[in-house]
Amino acid sequence: MIAFIKGELAEINDNYIVIETGNIGYEIFLPTSSILELPQRKSIIKIYTYLHVREDIFCLYGFLTKDDLAIFKQLITVNGIGPKGALGILSGLTADELRFAILAEDSKAISKAPGIGPKTASKIILELKDKIKLDEAFEQKLENQSAKTKDNIYGRREEAIEALSSLGYSTSDAFKIVNQIDITEDMTTEDILKLCLKRL
DSSP, X not given: OOOEEEEEEEEEOXXXXXXXXXXXXXXXXXXXHHHHTOOOTTOEEEEEEEEEEOSSOEEXXXXXXXXXXXXXXXXXXXXXXXXXXXXXXXXXXXXXXHHHHHHTTXXXXXXXXXXXXHHHHHHHHHHHGGGOOHHHHHHHHHHHHHHHHHHXXXXXXXXXXXXXXXXXXXXXXXXXXXXXXXXXXXXXXXXXXXXXXXXX
C-alpha cells in the first residue's frame, strides 16, 4: 500500500524514526542496525516501508534497502514470527547474513537475535530454506556490497565538498574540483581533500 516514504528525517529514536513529508510526520519502526546508519536529522531520506494492519494495530516498518524489506516479508510468513520479531532478527543480522545462516542451517546464528530461541530459529530455517537459492543469495550479496561501496564513496565525496566550502571555496568550485578526482574505495576524505587542494 505504501511502497516507500521520502522526506525530512525529523526524529531519531531508539527503535523508530519520524519522517516529515507533506506536513505529515510518519512514525516508522526500523531495525536498530539501520538506525545506526542514518544520516543527521533534517536530512532527506527514502525509507522502504511495510504497513502492518490489524484490528488494534496500524504500524509502519521501514528499511534502508529493498532487499531488507524483501527478507522482512519472508520472515513474517514464518508461523509465529510477527513484524516485531522479524525486526529484532534484522537488528542483529544483515539480510545477507540471515540468508546464508538459513542456507547453512545455522540455527545458532539466528537464535542470537533478541527473543529468538533455538526452536524458533529452526522453524525459520525449515520454512525458508526452500525459498532461498544459493546462487541468488551470492548475487544479492555482491549487489549489496557494490551498493555499499558506492554509498561510502558518495559520502566521502560530499564530506570533501563541505570541507572545501568551509575553507572559503564556493560550492560550485568545490563540486567541480571534487568531481575531477578519481575516488577509490580505499581513499579517506582527507586523501580526497589533499588531492583537491593540490589541484586548486
